[in-house]
Amino acid sequence: MTPASGGYRFARHEGLEGDAVTRTRQILFIQGGGAGAHDEWDDKLVESLRRELGGEYEVRYPRMPDEGDPSFARSSTAIRREMAALDGGAIVAGHSIGAAILLNALAEQPPEKGLGAIVLVAAPFVGEGGWLSDEFELTSDLGAKLPPGARIDVFHGLRDETAPPSHADLYALAIPQAQVHQLPGRDHQLNNDLSEVAEAIRINRPSTPT
Numbered sequence: 001m002t003p004a005s006g007g008y009r010f011a012r013h014e015g016l017e018g019d020a021v022t023r024t025r026q027i028l029f030i031q032g033g034g035a036g037a038h039d040e041w042d043d044k045l046v047e048s049l050r051r052e053l054g055g056e057y058e059v060r061y062p063r064m065p066d067e068g069d070p071s072f073a074r075s076s077t078a079i080r081r082e083m084a085a086l087d088g089g090a091i092v093a094g095h096s097i098g099a100a101i102l103l104n105a106l107a108e109q110p111p112e113k114g115l116g117a118i119v120l121v122a123a124p125f126v127g128e129g130g131w132l133s134d135e136f137e138l139t140s141d142l143g144a145k146l147p148p149g150a151r152i153d154v155f156h157g158l159r160d161e162t163a164p165p166s167h168a169d170l171y172a173l174a175i176p177q178a179q180v181h182q183l184p185g186r187d188h189q190l191n192n193d194l195s196e197v198a199e200a201i202r203i204n205r206p207s208t209p210t
Contacts, residue, residue, distance in 0.1 A: 001183060007150075009083045010131070013075065014134075015125050018204050019053055019058075024055070024056060024057065024058045025056060025058070025089075025090070025091070025116075026057075026058050026060065026086050026091070026150060027053075027057055027058065027059045027060065027081065027084055027090065027092075027094065027201070028060045028086060028090065028091070028092045029042075029045070029046055029049065029059055029060065029061050029093045029095070030062075030064065030079060030094035030095070030098040030099065030101070030102045031061070031063070031064050031067065031092070031094075031095060031098050031099045031209060032068040032080075032094075032095040032096030032097055032099075032122075033067055033068070033069070033096060033097040034065075034067065034068065035067065035068040036067075036094075037067045038061075038063050038064070038067055039186070041189065042061075042095050042096075042098075042181070042189075043061070044189070044192040044196055045095055045121065045189065045190070045192060046059055046061045048192055048193055048195070048198075049093075049194045051192060051199055052187070052195050052197075052198030052199075053122075053198050053202070054203065057160040057201075060065075060082065060086075062078065062082050064078055064079075064098065065157065065159070069096070070097060071135060072104065072105075072133070072135040072136045073100045073135065075105075076078065076101060076104070076105040076108070077192065079101065079102055079105050080105060080109065082112070083111045084111070084112075084168065086111075087113065088105055088113040088117060089113075089114060089116040090113075090116070091117045091118075091119060091196070091201060092106075092115055092118055092119070092157050093118075093119035093120070093121065094119075094121065094123065095121045095122060095123075096122050096123065096124065096162070096188065097123075097126075099120040099121060099122070099123035100123050100125070100126045100131075100138065101102040101136075101144070102118075102122055102140060102150060103118070103120065103138065103142065104124060104126070106118065106145075106146055106147060107138075107142060107145035107146055108145075110146070110147040111147065114147065114149055114150070114167070115147050115149075115150040115207070116150065116151070116204075117119060117150055117151040117152070117153065117204060118146065118147075118150050118151070118152045118153070118202065119152075119153045119155070119197060119200070119201070120153070120154045120202065121151075121155050121156065121190060121194070121197065122155070122156055122157060122160055122162070122163055122164035122188050122189070122190065123154065123163065123167065124162070124167050124172065125138060125163075125167040125170035125171055125174070126138050127140075127170070127174075128138060128140070129138055129166075129170050130164065130167050131163075132162075138174060139174070140173065140174050141174070142174040142175055143174060143175035143176050143177055143178070146175065151179070151204050152175055152177060152178040152179065153174075153178065153179045153181065153197070153200050154168055154171045154172070154178050154179070154180045154181065155181045155183065155190065155197055156168035156181070156182055156183065157179070157182075157183050157186030157187050157190050157191070158182055158184050158185065158186065159184075159185055159186060159187050160182060160186070160187055160188045161187070161188065161189040163188065165182060168180050168182055178188055179200070181196060181200070183196060188201045
């Protein structure tokens with residue numbers, strides 16, 4: 001039996017010392033775009049996150065459709081399906097264009113269950129001053145459209161040549177409540193090191209439900 005509460009999934013195990021209860025917090029990680037992104041690039045980010053966080057977190061890493069040329073319509077549908085399977089209080093994270101699509105999907109249709117946090121990793125700003133798209137545009141009032149109560153963290157490497165660091169500044173303006181972390185010496189993949197992301201998740205972990 002695995003009841004869920006506050007973004008945690010509980011599992012009871014019987015042993016010589018009696019019953020032990022483990023609590024696992026859910027994280028949904030949305031991949032970026034490009035051929036091979038899921039299996040050859042962003043999988044290293046997920047491996048880093050899992051390694052840094054340990055067994056108290058369940059990091060879900062679904063394959064997004066058409067990763068070589070992702071569309072907002074198909075990707076957002078897949079993201080909403082994955083979010084519907086999460087417990088309340090879960091964390092959603094995304095890398096690169098996957099993060100931008102995740103944000104727009106959240107702004108257009110917030111999930112029924114509340115989120116604990118939203119984490120953006122090397123996210124391009126799709127809108128004025130950033131990337132252009134025929135499918136969607138992030139607006140200057142983006143912060144007001146996102147699920148209330150969810151902490152928002154933006155992580156961006158200062159050596160990112162795919163989505164320049166100025167994109168993080170655009171997110172800071174559009175989402176005033178966001179915490180922006182600019183990381184010296186890190187590229188678009190944050191050098192495959194999500195230790196700062198894991199630390200932010202751990203620091204802002206809510207108290208364990210009883």
